[in-house]
Amino acid sequence: MSQLLFRLSKLSSRNKNVFVQKSVRLLSTSPCLTLCFVWDELLEGGSYIGKAVFYDPAKDKIHHVPGKTIPQELANSKMMGSSQGWGFFSQRSNHNSVCISDQFNPLSSSSKIKMIPLPPLTSMLFGQTKVVCNVAMSSSSPHEEDCVVAIKFFGRQLSMCKPGRDLYWTNRLIPFDCAENSNLMYSKRDQRFYLPAAGGNYLCSWDLNFDNDPKFNELVFPNFPDMPQSTWEALDSCIREDHWVESPSGQSFLVKLYSRVGSKAATVMVLVFREEEDQVTAKGTRNMCYTQDIGDLCIFLSKNDPFCVVASSCPGLIPNSIYMMDHSIAICELTKGTVTRIDLPDIFPLFPFWIPPCSV
Known part of the structure; x- marks a missing residue:
């Protein structure tokens, strides 16, 4: 049990000063966490020049990407989610007016920030569009013909559309309650959007055609x-989140996070279950085996869709680990059964989203 239960006494912090690299020109990136955007200068017409700030866990550095020109429309928007390196923004004056932008892509052009408007959001009879849980995209490029973006709202509304092609959203009612404790994600292997159901005993999914009923x-x-x-009784009193995540090779995992109510050191326990692909039945039942060994992989969890990275492809990442962002940045090393918190100097993440690796 000592390797499983992450009590406060087992938490450690990196109190050393994280190195800050004020200006950087990148050709590729490891996974990074969006921290904030700092305005430097107001331009004529209402645009701004500023710098995007990221935390790189592989190098344990804070990167400043300067010289980004932000249009007035984005300056007057708030970031509500992130997927595949693209940010989802809604107008402060009208939350139903949304767009996607590469503003927080570390490798995007500084002078030509891309903005792709999306159809106006509409609420369902039993839904709402003010509070967003998370977003997901089926492709890293919204310009691809079959790219689908999906937004999961607090409550039971799920909205999907094809950027630049659809004039309106297709709204679907999530067929269960308490979906806010699980994150929507897209499976490249199965070409479906997945959402763990309340209780974590079922997996709900939608295809890219919109018109089909969800599959369980x-x-x-x-x-x-x-x-x-x-111990199990203590966990029953915790808040639990269920995250379905897929590795680059198509291996699927279910990660269960347990946290105490109102605790700043939120994570109490992390349980990982690996899908046994050779044991999927004709009815679609999936066997999920508990494991403390995910090999040369790192799983990244935050308020966006979860993703998985091969650790050896990004030197500095800790293999067999889960990188989390909730009340703080934390690294759970499954082999050791420890959680290490990362203290950033004078910066609190305003946009707590992990961005997957990208390159040019």
Whole structure:
């Protein structure tokens, strides 16, 4: 149990000063966390010049990407989500007016920020569009013909559209409650959007055609970690999040995060279950086996769609680990059973979204 339960006594912090690199020209990036955008100068017409600020966990550095020109429309917007390196923004004066932009892509052009308007959001009878849980995209380029963007709102509304092609959103009612405790993601292997259902025993999914009913897969757990009943009872009093994530090779995992209510050191326990692909039944039942070994992989969890990176492709990342962003940046090393918090100097993430690796 000592390797599983991450109590406050097992938390450690990196109190050393994180190196700040004020200006950087990148050709490729490791995964990074969006921190904030700093305005430097107001231009004629209402645009701004400023710098995007990122945290690179592989190098343990803060990067400033200067000289980015932000149009007035983005300056008057708030970031509501991120997927595939693209930010989703809504107008402060009208939350139903939304667009996607590469403003926080570390490699995007500084002088030509891309903005792609999306159709105005519309609320369903039992839905709302003011509070967003997370967003997901089926492609890293919204210009691809089959690219679909999806927004999961607090409550039961799910909205999908094809950027630049659809004139309106297709709204769907999520067929269960409490969906805010799980994040929508896109599976490249299955070409479907996945959302763990409340309770974590079913996986709900939608295809890219919009007009089909959601599909359900039952998740079966043949083994759980051996822990005292008192530990399980303590976990029952925690908040649990379920994250479905896919590795670059198509391997699927279910990550269960347990956290205490009102605790700043939020994460109490992390449980990882690996899908046994050779045991999927004709009815679609999926066997999920508990594991403390995900190999040379890192899983990144925040308020956006979760993703997975091969650690050896980004030197400095810790393999067999989960990088989290909630109340703070934290790294869970599954082998050691420890959680390390990262203290950033005088910066609190205003946009707590991990961005996957990108290159030019």
